[in-house]
Amino acid sequence: MRGILVFTLMIALLGIFCLPSVVWAGDVAIKAPESVSGSFTATLEADAGSQALGAFEINVYFNPNVIAVSGVQGGKTGEFSRAPIVNINNKEGVVFLTSFQAESLVAPKGLVDIASIKFKVIGLSGDNSPLSLEVKTLVDTNGGDIAGKTASGNVTVK
16 A cells, blocks of 8 residues: 555656646745844745645745855654755755655645755845745645645845
């Protein structure tokens, strides 16, 4: 049974990642301190509601003259505690994250801590950077879209 689940999820993900258009789906938020110095961590959370979160593909945009990504870790929710696959581009100011879980068909539901991004500050006092989200994919364990919106943030250097 587990082998069938993993195979089905992998086929669904292959189809998802081949889609050419951006899908704005799911309640996803990035949470970070408003005032930063040195280094700080931003948390990515997805609200899957009553659906079990299966996979995500998200871009996080930032001002590369103010902050830079120094690392990415998995979230605090067990099913997404492994580090996601990432592509960090500090020159352009974007980090791509993607992950899926095959631990459960019925969990996690509700607010899911999916990843944390560690940033280092490279700007000057008073500089600010948006933390904008582009949700390309947010699906349940059956491959169905989880509909919603995004909540972005902003950080200012102390």
